[in-house]
Amino acid sequence: xxTTESSLAKNPLLEGMRLEKRxxxxxxxxxxxxxxxxxRKLIPALYALYLEDLLPKDFAILGSSxxxxxxxxxxGVMKDSVQKFxxxxxxxxxxxxxxxxxxxxxAADVMKPEGFTMLSDRLQELKQEHSTQGNHIFYLSTAPSLxxxxxxxxxxxxxxxxxxxxxxxxxxIIVEKPFGHDLQSAIALDEEIHDVFSEHQVYxxxxxxxxxxxxxxxxxxFANGIFEPLWNQKHVDHVQITNAETLxxxxxxxxxxxxxxxxxxxxxxxxxxxxxxxxxxxxxxDPEATRDEKAKVLKCLRPIDPSEVDQYxxxxxxxxxxxxxxxxxxxxxxxxxxxxxxxxxxxxLKLYIDNWRWxxxxxxxxxxxRLAKSITEIAIHFKSAPHRLFSxxxxxxxxxxxxxxxLVIQVQPEEGxxxxxxxxxxxxxxxxxxxxxxFKYGTAFGVRSATAYxxxxxxxxxxxxxxxxxxxxxxxxxxxxxxxLDAWSDKSRKTNFPNYAAGSWGPLASxxxxxxxxxxxxxx
Numbered sequence: 001x002x003t004t005e006s007s008l009a010k011n012p013l014l015e016g017m018r019l020e021k022r023x024x025x026x027x028x029x030x031x032x033x034x035x036x037x038x039x040r041k042l043i044p045a046l047y048a049l050y051l052e053d054l055l056p057k058d059f060a061i062l063g064s065s066x067x068x069x070x071x072x073x074x075x076g077v078m079k080d081s082v083q084k085f086x087x088x089x090x091x092x093x094x095x096x097x098x099x100x101x102x103x104x105x106x107a108a109d110v111m112k113p114e115g116f117t118m119l120s121d122r123l124q125e126l127k128q129e130h131s132t133q134g135n136h137i138f139y140l141s142t143a144p145s146l147x148x149x150x151x152x153x154x155x156x157x158x159x160x161x162x163x164x165x166x167x168x169x170x171x172x173i174i175v176e177k178p179f180g181h182d183l184q185s186a187i188a189l190d191e192e193i194h195d196v197f198s199e200h201q202v203y204x205x206x207x208x209x210x211x212x213x214x215x216x217x218x219x220x221x222f223a224n225g226i227f228e229p230l231w232n233q234k235h236v237d238h239v240q241i242t243n244a245e246t247l248x249x250x251x252x253x254x255x256x257x258x259x260x261x262x263x264x265x266x267x268x269x270x271x272x273x274x275x276x277x278x279x280x281x282x283x284x285x286d287p288e289a290t291r292d293e294k295a296k297v298l299k300c301l302r303p304i305d306p307s308e309v310d311q312y313x314x315x316x317x318x319x320x321x322x323x324x325x326x327x328x329x330x331x332x333x334x335x336x337x338x339x340x341x342x343x344x345x346x347x348x349l350k351l352y353i354d355n356w357r358w359x360x361x362x363x364x365x366x367x368x369x370r371l372a373k374s375i376t377e378i379a380i381h382f383k384s385a386p387h388r389l390f391s392x393x394x395x396x397x398x399x400x401x402x403x404x405x406x407l408v409i410q411v412q413p414e415e416g417x418x419x420x421x422x423x424x425x426x427x428x429x430x431x432x433x434x435x436x437x438x439f440k441y442g443t444a445f446g447v448r449s450a451t452a453y454x455x456x457x458x459x460x461x462x463x464x465x466x467x468x469x470x471x472x473x474x475x476x477x478x479x480x481x482x483x484x485l486d487a488w489s490d491k492s493r494k495t496n497f498p499n500y501a502a503g504s505w506g507p508l509a510s511x512x513x514x515x516x517x518x519x520x521x522x523x524x
Contacts (some may be wrong), residue, residue, distance in 0.1 A: 023461035024168070025058035027123055027132040031110060031150060032142035033063025033074070036247045037176070041207075042141065043078045043103075044086035045453035050088060051098045052450075053459055057373060058131040062122060064106045074105035086234045086319070090449055102130060110142075110150050117155035123159070132396070134169030136160075137460060144178055148192045156194040162198045174460055177268050178259060179469070179495065182485060183478035190471050203456075203460045204469040208269040208376075210277075210452030213415040214440055217276045217378075218290075220409070228281070230382065238519055240379040241273055243367040246323050247374070248502070249345075251402045253336030260343045262315075262488070267369040271298065271477045272469065273411075274363055277378060278353050287466040291473070298476045302352040309487040311516070315495065316346030318370040321502030328370065328502045342497060344488065345369045348510035351480075364514050368520070370502035376411040379522050405432050406522075415449065416440040429470060 028046075030038055049055050063074055079100065083091055106122050108115040127134055133236040138154060140147055151173070154160035160171045173193070180186025193202055208214055221228050230236070245266055249256045256264070275294040304312050319330035332339050346368030353363065382405040407422040418438045425431040441449050459467055487493060499507040505521070514521055 004106055007198055018131055022054060023056050023458070024135055025056045025131055026127050026135040026137060026461060027060040027062060027130070028101075028137040028139060029062045029064060029119065029123070030139045032143055032146075033105070034065040034067040034069075034142070035141055035404055036310065037141045038063065039078070039081035040085045040138070041451070041453045042139065042457070044082050044089065045451055045457050046080050047096070048089055048450065048454050049458055051095060058133075060102050060104060060126040060130040060132055062104045062106055062119075062126060064110070065120065066107065066109050068107045069105050075100045075103050075333055078103060084342065092424075092481075106114075110146065110153055113153070116153040116159065118158055120157050136169070136171045139174045140176060143252070144176075144181075146457065147175065147189060151193055151196050151443050152420070158197050164198075165200055170201070170463075171197070172201050172203060172204050172460060172463075173197055174457075176205055179204050179259070179265055179474050179479065181263070183475065183482055186474055186478050190314045190474070193478050194471075199471060200465065202471075203465060204474065204480065206268050206272055206467075206469055207271055207452040207456065208411070209467040210454075210456040211415065212274065212449045212455075213409055213411050213417070214276065215455070216417070217409060220280050222260050231380075233361050235382055236358075236361055237268050237381045237383045238361060238398060238517070239277060239363045240453065240514075240522055241277075241363070241365040241377075241521070242269055242271060242379075242524065243365075244291045244371040244505075244524070245374050245375045247367050248318070248328060248370050249331070249334050249337070252336060254333045256345070257337060257341060257343055260488075261345055261347045261369070262369055262484060266347050266349065266365065266480050267477050268469070269320045270365045270367055270474075271480070273378060274298075274301075274351070274353075275473070277380070278358055278363075280357070285466075287464055288468050291470045295470060295472045295476065297355070297471055298480070300353045300355040300358075301476075301480045303480070304351075304483045306487060309484055312347075312513075313484045313487075314348040314507060314513050315344035315488055316348075316368065316500045316507035316510070317341070317495075317497040318368075318500055318502045321370065321504065323370060323416065323503050330498050330502070331370075332498070342488075342491075342495060346371075346500065346506045346510070350511050350513055351483070359461070362519070364521075366510060368506050372505055373524055374413060375524055377524070378409040378411070380407040380409075381519075382438045384408070388417060391409030409472070414440060414442065421474055439517060472490075481518050 022083060030042060032038070046055070046061060058083050082089065084097070104126065106118060108118045110116065123136065126132055136159065138160065140150060142150065150161070160173070163170050171468070221231060275316040276300050278297040280296065282293045320333070322330060331337055331345050332341055348364070348366040351363050351365070352358070353361070384404045400417045403420070403422070410416050410418070416439050418436045418480050420434055420436050422432050423435055456467060499509070511521065
């Protein structure tokens with residue numbers, strides 16, 4: 001429910017907190033507003049921010065695409081989408097009615113100059129109607145092939161110019177992934193954008209970084225005295241990061257044929273998680289201080305020699321199988337996919353961070369579609385106790401020492417943290433048992449957690465780029481995976497696809513990869 005002026009007046013402390021977090025007036029232009037992202041994520045996130053009283057009094061949201069619609073038709077479609085895709089929100093007709101007054105629509109073709117003329121004229125009208133003060137955010141919810149034409153169109157129409165930090169009015173741009181197709185295209189796209197926008201105006205969005213548990217990694221590490229002293233090669237044996245999905249390509253076969261799992265998930269999402277786990281403490285919570293440390297650790301990733309790709313990377317493609325009791329087709333049977341496709345739907349990598357903190361500690365990351373369970377987690381495996389004092393008290397006589405402690409940061413579907421430790425079972429013997437100490441966001445706080453898009457959009461409104469990828473981070477990630485991309489695009493290197501069944505945990509080669517250093521994947 002929207003916080004009223006009267007309720008704020010009853011609580012001056014709350015009023016101060018609200019006003020401090022409230023953004024300046026703005027107009028957000030969503031280009032590609034007829035797409036799924038707008039319906040499923042963007043408008044629900046903006047409506048949630050409105051309900052939380054985190055939007056300014058004066059704002060406008062202008063959706064634009066080539067589809068013909070009136071303002072009222074657009075509002076109706078967005079209302080249906082919020083009720084369908086954001087059922088956890090306290091939807092009320094009154095609050096929606098007030099919010100919808102700021103929703104507008106413009107049918108325009110951004111591939112034509114007149115499209116930007118129409119956009120400029122409409123923003124001028126909204127500036128007068130909603131007192132937006134000329135602050136503009138351009139959200140590119142379009143195909144990546146349109147990014148460059150849109151940026152050039154914004155420049156030629158005068159809608160976007162380079163601005164100094166803290167300059168008003170300000171233009172900002174939010175760019176969805178994928179940011180480039182490879183290193184060369186990412187650099188070229190950056191150059192096109194930087195011809196028009198300064199780096200501090202560019203927000204490359206990665207929704208993983210907006211999740212509560214991901215944000216909590218820094219708090220867990222740097223606000224607790226018990227973890228950070230152990231967060232290094234002296235105490236950590238290895239790290240596993242898993243992103244598993246039961247879903248297939250879900251009608252996006254054509255896109256996946258161009259991208260593949262390595263580009264779609266590893267280059268951005270998972271390497272960003274690696275940077276958060278591996279980074280050094282920033283000198284402050286200033287956005288650039290945090291991004292500096294993330295960039296530093298990514299630059300320490302040990303390069304993969306092109307001749308040794310198979311020792312560090314495994315790819316897979318799912319065949320037919322069973323998911324949750326239902327028979328599902330293989331990747332090559334999906335719509336828009338070639339029946340001879342060699343595109344990977346599964347990736348496993350072994351990587352090392354060559355710096356003082358992480359020397360010799362392997363990081364294993366895996367990501368795949370049509371796996372046995374949908375789960376994303378980070379598991380910090382600590383080294384075993386040095387002396388086998390309780391070796392005669394273990395569950396199995398085959399064990400040589402107790403299981404190591406494992407700290408698990410679960411990103412989805414349930415956000416939380418757990419720590420596995422050994423304890424004595426009740427009874428007359430010293431029988432050991434391993435238990436988990438669990439923390440779940442939903443039960444611990446009893447409040448709804450903001451979605452990733454809510455947090456990230458609000459940060460952009462506030463001019464805080466902490467959770468957005470900086471250009472040097474993007475480039476170093478592309479540079480790191482380039483040897484793997486090159487090897488896997490070599491048609492002379494044949495892979496026997498499909499090499500894992502839907503509903504399994506991926507190809508057997510991924511087990512061999514982690515076993516090469518004496519480890520095994522966590523049972524999830």
